[in-house]
Amino acid sequence: xxxxxxxxxxxxxxxxxxxxxxxxxxxxxxxxxxxxxxxxxxxxxxxxxxxxxxxxxxxxxxxxxxxxxxxxxxxxxxxxxxxxxxxxxxxxxxxxxxxxxxxxxxxxxxxxxxxxxxxxxxxxxxxxxxxxxxxxxxxxxxxxxxxxxxxxxxxxxxxxxxxxxxxxxxxxxxxxxxxxxxxxxxxxxxxxxxxxxxxxxxxxxxxxxxxxxxxxxxxxxxxxxxxxxxxxxxxxxxxxxxxxxxxxxxxxxxxxxxxxxxxxxxxxxxxxxxxxxxxxxxxxxxxxxxxxxxxxxxxxxxxxxxxxxxxxxxxxxxxxxxxxxxxxxxxxxxxxxxxxxxxxxxxxxxxxxxxxxxxxxxxxxxxxxxxxxxxxxxxxxxxxxxxxxxxxxxxxxxxxxxxxxxxxxxxxxxxxxxxxxxxxxx
Numbered sequence: 001x002x003x004x005x006x007x008x009x010x011x012x013x014x015x016x017x018x019x020x021x022x023x024x025x026x027x028x029x030x031x032x033x034x035x036x037x038x039x040x041x042x043x044x045x046x047x048x049x050x051x052x053x054x055x056x057x058x059x060x061x062x063x064x065x066x067x068x069x070x071x072x073x074x075x076x077x078x079x080x081x082x083x084x085x086x087x088x089x090x091x092x093x094x095x096x097x098x099x100x101x102x103x104x105x106x107x108x109x110x111x112x113x114x115x116x117x118x119x120x121x122x123x124x125x126x127x128x129x130x131x132x133x134x135x136x137x138x139x140x141x142x143x144x145x146x147x148x149x150x151x152x153x154x155x156x157x158x159x160x161x162x163x164x165x166x167x168x169x170x171x172x173x174x175x176x177x178x179x180x181x182x183x184x185x186x187x188x189x190x191x192x193x194x195x196x197x198x199x200x201x202x203x204x205x206x207x208x209x210x211x212x213x214x215x216x217x218x219x220x221x222x223x224x225x226x227x228x229x230x231x232x233x234x235x236x237x238x239x240x241x242x243x244x245x246x247x248x249x250x251x252x253x254x255x256x257x258x259x260x261x262x263x264x265x266x267x268x269x270x271x272x273x274x275x276x277x278x279x280x281x282x283x284x285x286x287x288x289x290x291x292x293x294x295x296x297x298x299x300x301x302x303x304x305x306x307x308x309x310x311x312x313x314x315x316x317x318x319x320x321x322x323x324x325x326x327x328x329x330x331x332x333x334x335x336x337x338x339x340x341x342x343x344x345x346x347x348x349x350x351x352x353x354x355x356x357x358x359x360x361x362x363x364x365x366x367x368x369x370x371x372x373x374x375x376x377x378x379x380x381x382x383x384x385x386x387x388x389x390x391x392x393x394x395x396x397x398x399x400x401x402x403x404x405x406x407x408x409x410x411x412x413x414x415x416x417x418x419x420x421x422x423x424x425x426x
Contacts, residue, residue: 232301
């Protein structure tokens with residue numbers, strides 16, 4: 001794929017495999033790529049295609065400091081660079097500060113208000129209803145009494161999830177829970193909700209296996225014209241049943257494509273986008289679950305036969321180059337190796353994945369999130385990071401077991417020891 005590669009690119013918030021995918025995809029075209037992330041274990045930092053890194057967490061750093069670091073990087077590069085956000089917060093940050101950053105970087109001007117509405121599960125729900133898009137029925141309790149009122153007519157199982165997933169994930173390491181009883185719901189609500197800023201929602205449970213979840217990845221230009229769009233479905237997720245795509249396949253779905261395109265055009269949306277739908281067999285509809293107003297971490301699943309992907313399409317449009325038509329190969333598979341192995345074990349333990357089925361599911365994989373023959377080091381960094389994280393969890397569990405054992409054993413020995421007066425008498 002021949003393009004003018006003279007403009008550098010900066011990946012803002014280069015977490016896990018999404019940022020690595022951008023660095024590899026554009027780096028292979030000869031584009032100088034730079035990454036911004038706080039974690040020293042960020043795989044993109046170690047890619048042969050990465051030309052430089054900035055250690056910064058824009059989600060926790062004061063806005064002024066983040067702007068200063070971005071402008072300092074721009075001065076170092078010497079020319080305006082295309083900047084691509086890989087998280088919702090990064091996209092909102094750029095939209096908030098477009099007026100200042102447009103002098104140093106090349107990116108679409110987007111409405112911060114619209115991005116916040118799409119990121120919020122509550123506001124997204126109301127937008128879907130407003131535009132006639134099917135979505136799971138949802139309640140947004142403001143206090144415990146609202147939950148008790150909801151329980152009077154509730155049907156289980158149901159889904160307890162976050163309006164702002166990042167907040168809940170930071171608090172407990174998960175963004176959603178499948179709940180099977182009233183007591184379980186109340187216990188989780190009491191443990192997880194912040195009464196000062198309510199963040200939990202109650203959603204109907206749509207039964208179905210992982211491959212009932214469909215993805216829509218696209219790019220809409222300044223005029224809200226869809227320049228590239230693809231659909232696919234999840235084969236496995238991590239965490240199992242309700243997480244990120246760990247194994248996906250490209251498949252055409254005209255209903256999902258038309259629904260998502262109509263919805264986004266109705267909002268006059270421009271930019272990269274990643275949307276999840278779940279097929280509901282009860283009424284044979286596709287229901288919108290999440291809208292991520294940025295480049296999806298799964299974007300490398302959708303690589304066209306002319307090697308065009310969403311990061312490349314965005315780069316071409318931002319640098320004034322033509323975005324050619326793109327047709328994705330049906331059946332193309334993409335995998336996140338470590339996450340898929342972990343989720344496969346979970347599916348196996350639940351009796352939903354046999355070893356022979358697992359082997360068959362790996363047939364046809366054309367791309368991997370971390371492993372690449374031409375860029376192997378990020379894969380080994382990821383493996384080392386996994387080993388580190390597993391070791392920390394083992395240490396925490398061992399310490400918890402030891403602490404529990406001491407609590408149980410201490411009273412037994414205490415009862416057997418004589419008091420000081422008893423000892424003197426003896």
